[in-house]
Amino acid sequence: MPQFSNAFACIQCGKVYRGGATLKRHQRYECGKAPEYSCKVGNCSYKSKYKFTLRNHMIAKHGVIMTKPDTPYK
Ligand SMILES: [Zn+2]
Numbered sequence: 749m750p751q752f753s754n755a756f757a758c759i760q761c762g763k764v765y766r767g768g769a770t771l772k773r774h775q776r777y778e779c780g781k782a783p784e785y786s787c788k789v790g791n792c793s794y795k796s797k798y799k800f801t802l803r804n805h806m807i808a809k810h811g812v813i814m815t816k817p818d819t820p821y822k
């Protein structure tokens with residue numbers, strides 16, 4: 749069992765979060781949603797729901813730093 753004093757479990761997928769706000773963010777943005785960002789280096793099949801996670805992956809795995817965002821900002 750988790751030792752967190754404030755553990756919140758997602759009723760959809762069972763992921764446990766320490767804070768209610770984090771769980772809400774998960775349910776709103778993550779849970780049940782397909783990853784939007786995919787790694788385009790070589791034949792890598794890594795996908796992420798967050799741009800910064802993909803960015804970290806690319807730096808850690810490929811040594812690539814994304815300079816341009818996938819989707820242009822307005
Ligand atoms: Zn969930």
Ligand SMILES: [Zn+2]
Binds near residue numbers: 787792793794806810
């Ligand atoms: Zn990759």
